[in-house]
Amino acid sequence: MLKNWLAALAVGAVLAAAPAEAQMVLHRGNGAEPETLDPHKSTGEGESWIQYDLFEGLMTLDAQGTLIDGAATDWSVSEDGLTYSFILREGNVWSDGTPVTADDFVFAWRRLVDPATNSRYAFFLWPVKNAEAISKGEMPPEAMGVEAVDARTLRVTLEAPTSYFVSSLQHHATYALPRASVEKHGADFIKPGNLASNGAYTLAEAVPQGHIKLVKNPRFHDAAGVKIDEVFYYPTENRETELKRFRSGELDITYDVPEGQVPWVRANMAEEFRVAPFFSTYFYSINLKNEPWASNPDLRAALSLAIDRDILTEKITGAGEIPAYAFTPPGTENYSVPQPEWAGWTQAQRDEKARALMAKHGYGKGGKPLAVELLFNTSENHRKTAIAIASMWQQKLGVKTVLNNQEWKVFLSTRAERRYKDVVRNGWIGDYNDAYTFLSLFRSDNTGQNHSSYANPEFDRLVMGAAVEADPAKRRAMMEEAELIMLKDHPLIPLYVYVSTNMVSRKVKGWEPNIRNIHLTRWMSVER
Structure with a gap:
């Protein structure tokens, strides 16, 4: 009995002394300081990279940039091509634990086209019935052809058949927003501590001209498949400086590559230089x-x-x-x-x-x-x-x-x-x-x-x-x-x-070239 107790004590001591498993961290260059992280008010590519990590639309993209199911797992369209019904993922929740509902999409889409939002992307949902008239101040937001049939069913009515409609639903302008949080915090809903997100990551820090820190969202529906625990986005308008930070090991991925450095990079860092056609x-x-x-x-x-x-x-x-x-x-x-x-x-x-x-x-x-x-x-x-x-x-x-x-x-x-x-x-x-x-x-x-x-x-x-x-x-x-x-x-x-031109560390796995140069962190990992 004493021997077994001593053995257990020894094992416990060893376990207590063992360091916790190291966090997997990714450091990404991200161009300029983000304009805003509000999905309805941002317009830049760098902002969208962060938003792809924070949010998930009805549809999303895999590592190759191919359209796949996101917040919706099933959808159907009427014979006349005018009415779409989307079934939301069962059990999907915001990072604060509240359910992601069809009403969150209705609220967000109305907000996007509401003239009061002053979104430069309001036109993105003009295919939806009455959306264009609403954004021009001719009708109230409630007239938009979008409704929550129940908590998990979103029905959308279009002005006319629109062949690209479903493929557009991975874009940040079409994301759902947590209605309760937006109404509570107003414009500050996007700040750390306030933001509830439904993507693979949550917003932990936002330091102006410093960094954006995201941490893995344990409530994300595919959290088990997300390998990177933390991702830092760094604004660096000077691309020469960004390349130096990459060469010193401070960055794992750059936003792009300075044009004047392309020949040198091709000759000296070809293994980490990624070039791909860009739409x-x-x-x-x-x-x-x-x-x-x-x-x-x-x-x-x-x-x-x-x-x-x-x-x-x-x-x-x-x-x-x-x-x-x-x-x-x-x-x-x-x-x-x-x-x-x-x-x-x-x-x-x-x-x-x-x-x-x-x-x-x-x-x-x-x-x-x-x-x-x-x-x-x-x-x-x-x-x-x-x-x-x-x-x-x-x-x-x-x-x-x-x-x-x-x-x-x-x-x-x-x-x-x-x-x-x-x-x-x-x-x-x-x-x-x-x-x-x-x-x-x-x-x-x-x-x-x-x-x-x-x-x-x-x-x-x-x-x-x-x-x-x-x-x-x-x-x-x-x-x-x-x-x-x-x-x-x-x-x-x-x-x-x-x-698209990027420097990608050989330690980063899962970065796949694609025509839109979109690379969600959830598909990548880092070997240190």
């Missing part, structure tokens, strides 16, 4: 509220024609980007990207045409001076691109360019409110694989994302018609015609189709 276009928007741009499409065209996109992608960016002469990227499903006539010209021909268009209106070398203010968010990559383009405009057209950069949050506000003078940097990542996710940005009534204030009634007619057209061939033809109209009007300057 995204880099472009400049021209402010059509201001002169001389508002009344002179020739000047807008001249700026676009004079940019040598081959030099830009080969000498400046250098990661494999594809020169762009249209807005929608290649790889868009059921769509043949239309090209303007000048896309097939030599650069010398484009330059000659650009000079002729300038001279036609008295501008150019020897003519009236033309100055352009080019605004971009603080980033070495954006700065180098802007310098190269300013040089092309100066040498070929005699245009003097003033470069102006702003911190991310300020930049987003300036661009969204069209307070920039002439030209502003822009980029768009497709929210689902369909041309509409690109073309809808330039609808004249899409005030949240139409940063050029572009308005063409025929373009609007075609894009709005495509939104409700059930015949795939007719819908495709309408969108292709609409894009050609827009390209002839030159409200934007397409520059190139992105590739």
